[in-house]
Amino acid sequence: MRYRQFGRTGWSVSEIGFGAWQIGGTWGKVDDAASIRTLLHAFERGINFVDTAELYGAGHSESVIGEALRQWKGGKIYVATKAQPTVWPNPDDPAPRVRGRFPEWHLRANVEASIRRLGVERLDLFQLHSWGPMGHHELDWLETLNDLRVEGKIDQIGVSLRDNHPEEGVALARLGLVASEQVIFNMFEQPPRDALLPAAKASGTAIIARVPLDSGSLVGSWGEDSYATFEPGSQPHQMFRGDRFAETLRRVAVLKADVAPFYSQLAEAAMRYVLAHDAVSVLIPGMKSSEEVDMNVRYSDGAAFPAVLMDLMPRHAWVRNFYR
Template structure:
C-alpha cells in the first residue's frame, strides 16, 4: 500500500481508503454486519489506514462497527473521518440558508460527542460537515465549535463534504484557511474538480478525499439495462429511467476506447483518480472481502500512464443523477 499526505494535517493515509456508507444499512441495502467487519479487518490487514464514515450512516451504526475494528487493532494507526449532519436536515445545502440553521455551535459539538461515543475513541481525526455552502465561510458560530473541539483534543482536523457535483462551492472556504480537508465527487465521468477545486487544494495544501470514485457502480461495468435494485436502495433512483442504459453505453465506450476488458474498468477508474497529485485518498465502498482485496491492490502508487489519462479526459460527462 502506498501512502500520501492528507494536506496540512500531516496524516500519512493510504491511497485507498474505506468508504463506510454502505455498511451503515441505510441508503445501500444488503449489508451484513459480520461481512462488513471482516471486510474492514481485511482492509486494515492489507495496509489501509483511512476510514470515512458519518453520524448519519445508519444513525451511528457505521461508526459503531468501525469503532469495534479500530479498538481491535489498537496497535495500528488508523485514521477515522466522520461527518456531522446539518441540523436543518437539508441535503444538499441550499443557497440563502444561514449557517446558524445548519451548523450552530451547540449542534456541531453535540454531533462530535455522539460520534466519539459511537466510535469509542477519545479523538476524531477529521470532523467534516456533511453538506456545505460557501456562503457560510463568514457566517455563524460554527468556527467557535471547531476551535473549541480542537483545543479540547476532541478533533484533530476539520473538513467539509462538498455538495454533489458542486466542486466550486468550497473555493471561498479554502481561501480562508479554516479548513484542513475537503471531500468531493471525482471520477472519470465527473472531472469538473480538475478545473478549479483541485488546483486550489494544491495551492493551499488542503487534503482531498475523493468519494464516489466508481460513480455508485456506474464505472464498474456491472450496471446494465437489465440491472435491478431493491426499491429501498438509493440506486433505484440514481439509475432510474434510461440512466442504466446511458451508463452502460458510456462504460462500453471507455472500454472500447482504451482497449480493455469490462472487468478491468474499475481498476482503470480508480487509477485515473490516483493519477492526480492533488488527491490524498479515495474511498470506494467495500462491503465484501473480495472487493477489499481487489481495490486495495490498486493503491500501489503507480496511477495510470499519461496516454491513458489523456484518453479518459474525453469521457467527461456533466450530469447529476442525485437530482
C-alpha cells in the same frame, strides 16, 4: 500500499481508504459481522483511513467501525466522520445558507454521539456534510469546531462539498480554513480538476475523493438487468431510477471502448485515474467484502496512468445530480 500526506496535518494516510457508507445499511442489507471482518482485512492490507458519517444508517456505520477498532491490534487508523446540517440545502439553490445550519448545540451533540459510537476519546477528522458556498464567511460553524478542538474532542476539521459543486470549495481551499475537503471525483465527474485541486494543493488542503467508482457503475460489471437486483428503497435503487440507469450503461460502454487498449477492467482504469492526481490525499471506494478490498488495494502500486488515455478523458465528463 502506498501512503500520501494528508494535507498539512502531518498524517500519512493510505492512498486508498475505506468508504463506509455501504456498511451502514442504506445500500441494502448488511451483515455486521461480515462488515467487521472486511474492515479488519482492510486494516491488515494497509488501509488506515476510514470515512463514515452519522447519516450512514443513523450512526450504524460508526458503531460497526467502533467494534472493528476495538478488535484491531495494529497501528493507527484514522477515522473521518460527518455531521449533517439541521436543514439539508435545496439542490437547486445556488447559494444556500450555512449560518445557523450547524448550530453549536447540534455540533456538540453530534461530536459526543460519534465519540461514543466509535469508542474513541477524540475524533480524528470531523467534517460538515453538504457544506455550502456561503460557509467561508458565515463562520459560526468554525467557531464551534475550533472550541471543540481546544477542548480535545476533535483533532482536525473538514468539509464535505455538495454533490456536483466542487467550485464551492475553491475559496475555502485558498483561505486554508480547514484541513480537508471531500468531493466527488471520478472519470465522469471531472470538474474538481479545473480549480479545486490546484487550490487545495497550493494551500496544503487535503482532498478526499469520494465515489471514485461512481457508486458502482465504473466497476464495469453492470448489465441491462442489474437495476432489477437493486434492493427497493436502497441508495443505488434511488440514484439510478427512471432512465438514469440506461443512460449510465450507455456512457459506460463508450468509456470502456477508450479504456480497452490500456486496461482489461474498467474498475482499474477508474481507480488509477483518480490516483493519478497528486492533489488527492485519499480516495474512498465503498467495500463490503474482503474480495473488494483486495481488488482495490492492488491498484496502489504507483503505476502511471497512460497520458494518451488521460487526454481522452474530457470527452467522458458527465456532471449530474442524483438528488434532483
